[in-house]
Amino acid sequence: MPNQDLSSQDLPNIGPIVLLGPPGAGKGTQAKRIVEEFKIPQISTGDLLRDNVQRHTPLGVQAKAVMERGDLVSDDLVCGMVGERLQLDDARRGFILDGFPRTVEQAIWLDGFLQHGIFDNSKPGASKVKGAKAAHWTPIVIRMDVDYNKLKFRLTGRRSCPVCGRIYNVHSQPASVDEVCDVDGAKLVIRDDDREEVIQERLAAYDRLTKPVADYYDRKGRLFVVNGDRPMDKVTAEIFQEIRRHSAPASGH
Ligand code: AP5
Numbered sequence: 001m002p003n004q005d006l007s008s009q010d011l012p013n014i015g016p017i018v019l020l021g022p023p024g025a026g027k028g029t030q031a032k033r034i035v036e037e038f039k040i041p042q043i044s045t046g047d048l049l050r051d052n053v054q055r056h057t058p059l060g061v062q063a064k065a066v067m068e069r070g071d072l073v074s075d076d077l078v079c080g081m082v083g084e085r086l087q088l089d090d091a092r093r094g095f096i097l098d099g100f101p102r103t104v105e106q107a108i109w110l111d112g113f114l115q116h117g118i119f120d121n122s123k124p125g126a127s128k129v130k131g132a133k134a135a136h137w138t139p140i141v142i143r144m145d146v147d148y149n150k151l152k153f154r155l156t157g158r159r160s161c162p163v164c165g166r167i168y169n170v171h172s173q174p175a176s177v178d179e180v181c182d183v184d185g186a187k188l189v190i191r192d193d194d195r196e197e198v199i200q201e202r203l204a205a206y207d208r209l210t211k212p213v214a215d216y217y218d219r220k221g222r223l224f225v226v227n228g229d230r231p232m233d234k235v236t237a238e239i240f241q242e243i244r245r246h247s248a249p250a251s252g253h
Contacts, residue, residue, distance in 0.1 A: 014094030070201025144228030
């Protein structure tokens, strides 16, 4: 499903934003703030997969056991799912990839996908023109680093709203009324994979398979590292600054 109406022709292009970082680094939290500020959709592969699991789709059936173990779902399944999502209209001005790419193979796939030029960035800051000559969009890649002990503390305290997706934390960002969403009053839930033994596996999968993704982008000179171990607003300010630096229209346009 596309996020609200984010396809307005009057807003500037932002391009693809990739949020990297270990489980609990704050990717989802920061992605939601980027959506608000820059009006581009959040594409969270974790959320898309959980939605498929809940609806018992063939993809969800395949993904369920893998996710419960804390392993990664196969590249083919995830890339196919992302490819479909990126074709929706709301992604034309840009989008936030939260939790993708997570393997070097996925990063290579994404580069290929962006090279096919479904977007137009020939004029930075300009709106997408349907059918215009497409140009390659280079993603802004932001990695959030947080100490592993703090990650475990964050993840075991996380609660989320099953209706609007808002993220809370019993330690750092509690709901106004215990276990109830401030926005829609739904009862907050704990994610199935936020159990301590699964968190351990997820962190191990991050070390093994996703750290090399940051190296992949670093070698291409595209990696921007943020200290995610600070108050949320400070992290947000630095991320916004980096996005503006990349997406600002060049002078003369
Ligand atoms: P996914 O849903 O992507 O989970 P994840 O990467 O493990 O990340 P999280 O959602 O746990 O953390 P986050 O960084 O978003 O942190 P958040 O903002 O919530 O993936 C789940 C599973 O799906 C995977 O294990 C895998 O099986 C599968 N999958 C997904 N994508 C895949 C792919 N591409 N390929 C293959 N498989 C895939 O914050 C965490 C908590 O900390 C919150 O409570 C928040 O309030 C708090 N917090 C945030 N920022 C701060 C701060 N600055 N200070 C204090 N607290 C903070």
